[in-house]
Amino acid sequence: MAFRKRREALRSILTGSICIRPGSVYDATSIRIAEDLGFELGMFGGSVASLAVLGDPDIALITLTEFAEQIRRMSRASTLPVLVDADHGYGNALNVRRTVQEVEAAGAAGLTIEDTLLPQVFGQAKTQLISLEEGVGKMKAALDGRSDPSLVILGRTGAVSITGLDDAIARARAYEAVGVDGLFFTGIKSRGELEALSAATTLPIVLGGAPEEMTALDYLASRRVRIALQGHAPFAAATQAVYETLKALREGTSPKNLKGIASSELTGRVMREAETKARSGEFLGLKK
Ligand SMILES: O=C([O-])CC(=O)C(=O)O
Ligand SMILES: [Mg+2]
Numbered sequence: 001m002a003f004r005k006r007r008e009a010l011r012s013i014l015t016g017s018i019c020i021r022p023g024s025v026y027d028a029t030s031i032r033i034a035e036d037l038g039f040e041l042g043m044f045g046g047s048v049a050s051l052a053v054l055g056d057p058d059i060a061l062i063t064l065t066e067f068a069e070q071i072r073r074m075s076r077a078s079t080l081p082v083l084v085d086a087d088h089g090y091g092n093a094l095n096v097r098r099t100v101q102e103v104e105a106a107g108a109a110g111l112t113i114e115d116t117l118l119p120q121v122f123g124q125a126k127t128q129l130i131s132l133e134e135g136v137g138k139m140k141a142a143l144d145g146r147s148d149p150s151l152v153i154l155g156r157t158g159a160v161s162i163t164g165l166d167d168a169i170a171r172a173r174a175y176e177a178v179g180v181d182g183l184f185f186t187g188i189k190s191r192g193e194l195e196a197l198s199a200a201t202t203l204p205i206v207l208g209g210a211p212e213e214m215t216a217l218d219y220l221a222s223r224r225v226r227i228a229l230q231g232h233a234p235f236a237a238a239t240q241a242v243y244e245t246l247k248a249l250r251e252g253t254s255p256k257n258l259k260g261i262a263s264s265e266l267t268g269r270v271m272r273e274a275e276t277k278a279r280s281g282e283f284l285g286l287k288k
Helices: 004-015 029-034 044-053 064-077 094-107 131-144 167-176 190-201 217-223 232-251 264-270 274-282
Strands: 042-044 081-083 110-114 151-155 182-186 205-208 225-228
Touching: 004 151, 004 225, 029 042, 029 064, 029 264, 042 064, 044 064, 044 081, 044 232, 064 081, 064 094, 064 131, 081 264, 094 110, 094 131, 094 225, 131 167, 151 167, 167 182, 167 190, 167 232, 182 190, 190 205, 217 225, 264 274
Parallel strands: 042 081, 081 110, 110 151, 151 182, 182 205, 205 225
Antiparallel strands: none
């Protein structure tokens, strides 16, 4: 299976003893940059999927087809393993099963399925969760949808900041019991919360953001956190760069005087120019 090596690489991060920070990636270019810089793993957040594909906020407007297509583009462009945020699995447990099939076929190394009630419910401003029982059904369906056993499936909950620590522990234990490969927690605000969740479970942990006092990788590793996210600054940086460049051009700056433009060397590397040249030589008869 073509994607097995990537999935096994993610599995060895999860079963290892250190905590790593993934590179936030969202398209073919950003994943190649992360790969060139030596990141061990890419993280494709639902928020940046929505921004990159739709230019919209993270409110479950993106379709599974659009999400999977963006994964496919990244999988083609790079061999870097990518963990993808498949939100709530685009529907109920049966939709989750289909989501796993599509995300697997698109080449993801792993995915998260969360127990958030999405999309937002009429008349309810606050984030809500589905029941623990429905969450368990979704995790079971996710595992059932997998055909490559090396694909990593993570059960995700933000319960700790929505319904409280006890409920977060109950959910984590229930998802662990059905056989997910790891647990992904969001909304953790203190060491005490992480330590309680870690003590109540045995699976590797992925942390979606953490307060300042919890950024030391050796501390996180000691609590079984193997992957710690750092948000999606690269997308925000790209937005700012495009804004500044278009603004300068609009104001009459000549292209040769623009600041912050990728060198032709960097652009060439990102578009794998040397490989294309070699192929042109080989297949188009353009050898010197
Ligand atoms: O998965 C992540 O990187 C955090 C998240 O939910 C998102 O960005 O949509
Ligand atoms: Mg998300």
